[in-house]
Amino acid sequence: MEPGKNILGPSLAIVLGRKAGSEPAYNYSPAMKQANITWDAKTLDAYLADPAKTVPGNKMPFPGLKTEHDRNDVIAFLASSGANGPAPGTASNAPQQAQAPAASTEQPQVPPTAQAPQNQPGGAIGYLPDAKYTLRSGIAEGRMVFLGVGGAIDGKVNPVLTAAEGQVVQLTLINGEGAEHDIVFPDQDAKSPRVTGKGSSTTIAFRASKVGDFTYFCSVPGHQLAGMQGQFIVTPRPPPQTLVEADISREASDLPPPIGKRDPQTVRVDLLSVEIEGRLAEGTTFGYWTFNGKVPGPFIRVRVGDTVDIHLKNSAESSMIHSVDFHAAIGPGGGAASLQVDPGQEKSMTWKALVPGLYVYHCATPMVAEHIANGMYGLILVEPEGGLPPVDDEFYVMQGEIYTDLPYGQHGSAEFSVEKLLNERPEYFVFNGSAGALSKLHPLQAKVGETVRIFFGVGGPNYTSSFHVIGEIFDKVYTLGGVQSPPLEGIQTVTVPAGGAVIAEFKLHVPGNYTLVDHALARAERGLVGILHVEGPPNPDVYNGQVMSGMGH
Numbered sequence: 001m002e003p004g005k006n007i008l009g010p011s012l013a014i015v016l017g018r019k020a021g022s023e024p025a026y027n028y029s030p031a032m033k034q035a036n037i038t039w040d041a042k043t044l045d046a047y048l049a050d051p052a053k054t055v056p057g058n059k060m061p062f063p064g065l066k067t068e069h070d071r072n073d074v075i076a077f078l079a080s081s082g083a084n085g086p087a088p089g090t091a092s093n094a095p096q097q098a099q100a101p102a103a104s105t106e107q108p109q110v111p112p113t114a115q116a117p118q119n120q121p122g123g124a125i126g127y128l129p130d131a132k133y134t135l136r137s138g139i140a141e142g143r144m145v146f147l148g149v150g151g152a153i154d155g156k157v158n159p160v161l162t163a164a165e166g167q168v169v170q171l172t173l174i175n176g177e178g179a180e181h182d183i184v185f186p187d188q189d190a191k192s193p194r195v196t197g198k199g200s201s202t203t204i205a206f207r208a209s210k211v212g213d214f215t216y217f218c219s220v221p222g223h224q225l226a227g228m229q230g231q232f233i234v235t236p237r238p239p240p241q242t243l244v245e246a247d248i249s250r251e252a253s254d255l256p257p258p259i260g261k262r263d264p265q266t267v268r269v270d271l272l273s274v275e276i277e278g279r280l281a282e283g284t285t286f287g288y289w290t291f292n293g294k295v296p297g298p299f300i301r302v303r304v305g306d307t308v309d310i311h312l313k314n315s316a317e318s319s320m321i322h323s324v325d326f327h328a329a330i331g332p333g334g335g336a337a338s339l340q341v342d343p344g345q346e347k348s349m350t351w352k353a354l355v356p357g358l359y360v361y362h363c364a365t366p367m368v369a370e371h372i373a374n375g376m377y378g379l380i381l382v383e384p385e386g387g388l389p390p391v392d393d394e395f396y397v398m399q400g401e402i403y404t405d406l407p408y409g410q411h412g413s414a415e416f417s418v419e420k421l422l423n424e425r426p427e428y429f430v431f432n433g434s435a436g437a438l439s440k441l442h443p444l445q446a447k448v449g450e451t452v453r454i455f456f457g458v459g460g461p462n463y464t465s466s467f468h469v470i471g472e473i474f475d476k477v478y479t480l481g482g483v484q485s486p487p488l489e490g491i492q493t494v495t496v497p498a499g500g501a502v503i504a505e506f507k508l509h510v511p512g513n514y515t516l517v518d519h520a521l522a523r524a525e526r527g528l529v530g531i532l533h534v535e536g537p538p539n540p541d542v543y544n545g546q547v548m549s550g551m552g553h
Contacts, residue, residue, distance in 0.1 A: 015039050020055075027405075027412030029277070029287075031057035044075050064288030073456070091357070130167035131208075132525075135183065136176040137218075139197075143227030146183070146218075148173065151409070158230035161216065163208040165237040172203040180220055185232060187214040194220070197204035206522050208234045209240045248278035248288050248295050249437035251443050252395040252530075255299035255455070260387050262395050266350070271297065273314045273322035273363070273376070281527060282437040283411035286404060288433070289320065289363070291372040292367075295433030296398040296459065297361070297378030304356040304382055309348065310335060314342035322371065325364035327499065328353060336364035356384040358501040360457050369461040373403055373421055375433055377459030380499060383485050391505060392450035396532065397438065399467075399496075399518060400459040401426035424462045428527045431516065435527030438516065448536025451507045456516065457481075459499030466519035467502065468493040469532065471512070478503035493519050510543040 020037040021028045035055045037043050048055040048071045134149035145157045153159035163169050171192070173183050178198040184191045190206035217229035274293045290298030302308055308329070314322050321342055325334035329351040332338070338349045362368075363376035377398065403421040404414035408428060420426065431438045438444065446452050456494035458465045476487040477494050481501035496502050516530030517523075 006464055015044075020059040027410070027414070029057075029413040030415075031055050032413075032448055039066060041075055045071050048074060080402075082141070083126060083498055101514075129164045130169070132170045132172075132173065133159075133161055133162075133188075133336050134172040137179070137181045137228070138176040141227075143185050144179075144218075144223055145227050146230055147176065149318075149440040158227070160231045160233060162233045162235065164235050165207050165208060165211050167237075168205055169208055170203060170205045172201055174380040174452055175199060181223065181228070182220065184219045184421075185214065185216050187212070188232075188234075190220070201217075210234060211236050213270070246276055246278040246436065247434075247441065248276060248293065249433040249441060250294040250296055250298075250396065251442040252397050252432065252438055253393075253442075254294075254456065255335055255394060255396040256301045257395075258387050258390070259301060259303050259383050262303065263305065264307070265403045266307040266309055267302050268309045268311065269300055269312065271312045271319060271324060273312065275315065275318050277413065280404070280414060281409070282400065284406065284409075284414055285412075286402060286414045287374070287416065289371060289376050291324070291363075291376060291378055293378075295375040295400070296457070297376070298397070299378065299396045299455070300361070301378040302353050302380070303387070304353055304384055306353045306382075308353060309350050310339070311346060311348040312339050312341050313346040314341040314343050318343040321365050322363050322376065323365045324361055326351070326359065326361045326380060328338050328355070328357070328359035328361070328382050330354060333364055334361075340365060355380045356382045356483050358382075358455055358457070358478070358483070360459065360499050360501055360504055362459060362499075367418075367422060370418065371402060373426075373460040375400070375459075379455055379457045381435050381455065388483065390454075390502075393446050393452040395452065395454045396450045397431055397454055397516065398457045398459050399463075399465050399528065400430055400433070401461070401463055402428040403432060404428065421461075426463075426526070429463070429518065429523040430527050436529075438530030443531040443533050446532060447509055448508050448511050448534060449507060451475075453503060454503045455501070455503055456496060457501035458496045458498050462498055462500060463520075465496045466493050467496055467504070468517050468519040469504075469506070470517060471510075472506050472508075474504045474506050476503075476505040508534050508536075510534070510539050512547060 020035045020039060020381050021033040032055060037055070042117050073244060133153065135146040136149050138145060138147045140147065140157050145192050148154050148156040153437070154162075160230070171183065173181065173192055173195060175181060175198055177194040180196045181192050182192045182194040185206065187210055188206050188208060188218060190204055192202050192204045195202050211234050214232045214234065215229055217224040218230045271291050272293070274376040276288055276290060276293060277285050278288050288295060307374070308326075310324065312322070312324055322338055323335040323336045323340045327334060329335045331351055335349060335351055339347050341347050359380050359382065361378050361380055363371035365371055377399065377400065378466045379396065403417045403425070405417045406412055406414040406427070428435055474491040474494065476489055477491045478487045479494065479502060481503060483503070494502050511534050514532040516532060518528050
């Protein structure tokens, strides 16, 4: 409700009397931009009752408030909340340097399962910081300074850095002119190594544990006095908020149980293609194309010799034709030649599962790469006769790329960018559809002593993955998803191409958080991180050490 503070949606301060789609610094959907509505009590009541009817083409997953009492309460709240705030576009009396850089200080909604384990004092720092900053040493205004790099602090001298209490802050310091430097946050007990030589850099991560207005500076003698110091503000963490975007990310534990021993039979599979606006990252939504409303699509499980009776229905609300190509099917288009389905229509066909293994399926309607990039992919397991050896836990994880018009981290409603797709320049790399899907929203859960099996696939459409679980070694790897040959043993990292899959198994010996990554680790900075949280007693015979804050790879 703060003017100009656009997070999950545009600021609603002074919304009465404002034209729809006009809030500065927020990227609206085309439907909202073209709505030509001025918000008053009547138009707000109509929108709250039926958003899709009031703004045709609006894909917001909010069904509306069906009672007049609820709508009146919301309208009264919006009217009263904006009564004393500054009007949009007017100057604020708050000092400019104390404003939080929007792209770097998100207030993430962290579910209870994603919080640091209670047996780790302060909480270990992993691979997914909440606030990221880059500073470069340099000379400005006749003095030595830190210069902001990227985002809202770009080019600013000794920029104000902000975080919320408990957030993990990642800071990269680049040496810009060749003198020796470091950076110190004394009140947070954080200090970087020194960097010497132009172009050299270092990165530190720490948890903002104290609330207040603090100072950061270079501790090289004389440099703080020469001008290398700035302000670091830590605000109290606000109470958890409810996510208002649709969570399109499939939980890794959402898969059917093993088939086991049975005779071949006909298995009906129902797929529904749904186009939906959903959460891509904190404060950012994207227009996904999905199978059954989630990314990836449902995990399908049959056995060798089964006949798959596939029914594909395309939602009447879809704007595109959709289809499905099963890599496990033998025949034209993997089924896609028979399953091109118009909006509101349904088609079916059957195919026989002849070869056991783990296979990708995806939409195969031109432009195929666009349909895949927007989320239309999944895995199908054709079990061998008798099934796979039993394990304690099975997980379903897929990697993909998302090509948006908005730069990574910018809030708003992101649109698909065909130019970035064709240039193979994704803004986001994701596990199970969105940034933070398997770390903040739905981390994997297991216990010491259990054996886990990960069914891992790459939807793509363009990039190969170097799949790795930090802190673990794969006991068995069914390479490329094949199950007719003995698995490889003792594998650290496995290569999985776009449109490919792998089955990886390992036993858990030590409690803690294990990070799922593509070992092309720059992709972790664009959202590609998952967490396997393992509970249980310590095992000093295997790992005897204290897990420390600020740990590295």
